[in-house]
Amino acid sequence: MEFLKDGSAGYLINHLARVFARGLTTRIKPLGLTTGTFPTLLELWETDGLTQKDLVTRLDIEQATMANTLSRMERDGMILRRRDPADGRSQRVFLTERARALREPAIAAAQAENEAALAGLTLEERDQLVALMRKALAGETPG
Amino acid sequence: MEFLKDGSAGYLINHLARVFARGLTTRIKPLGLTTGTFPTLLELWETDGLTQKDLVTRLDIEQATMANTLSRMERDGMILRRRDPADGRSQRVFLTERARALREPAIAAAQAENEAALAGLTLEERDQLVALMRKALAGETPG
DNA sequence: CCTGATTGCATAGCTGGCTATCTAAAATTA
């Protein structure tokens, strides 16, 4: 076929993303974590107390998705949401002690999954792949 | 941080996959299609009458996911499911005329999205990206 | 031939992504 499934970038990226997600899911399940919370945790481990809006813009995710993710994280004792005293609309998001303690093992799990999923590539090829994806994300035509 | 979010392959792949999915979603919406059906359609456009099991193994997707996807496709008039006379457990999946007619415009939309999402890369870089992803998928450590 | 294991599929229930829409709090402007 003129649109070979294994030759289409979009098809391959979707497949590879599923492979990654499946692997990471099993690796962080023992920690009580799920994949959807991971990007949020990375931001908050770096900078605690961000607003929901901050997270939305930093992670390129829809506001509604972020709100739901934060609700699950709150339910699971990973974060607290406190209204910003300076702006009654905003809520600042703070990690619990439990979530702070998960930083090291969670990152180790993610690195292990990166290794496993890219086991077929040389170190140089992995760097190339990362560089190409970063460039693609930087240069995509919006809309 | 030691695990730079923009340097992690898994993080980038997830992000890029979302970018692709968003773009393709809007492009194929006018055709009455959604992204989840796309891989299935590619297989059936190539080989009509596959069983659900065939699709599951070819697409590396869970059986339950495939069953749900096929239900939506049936509801939307894209496929028919017929029991295999030779094996009462199997169901063979056949495209409707409507789905067959969507082949050309759907593939054109996917190619357009590939172009847009990889607009920041040269042609050579796109080929490299595709080759690296294929190699990664071929060589990942299972489990 | 009958029983038990295997196979193909459906369903329930969850996460996580999206759009659309609503509310309340600021911010702007007439």
Place this chain on the structure above:
DNA sequence: TAATTTTAGATAGCCAGCTATGCAATCAGG
């Protein structure tokens, strides 16, 4: 200052992925 617009967040409803489980048809051994 009062009315309007903009902004932050929540919620409803959908698609798409997953695991776990149940059921019915087939297959394999005894």
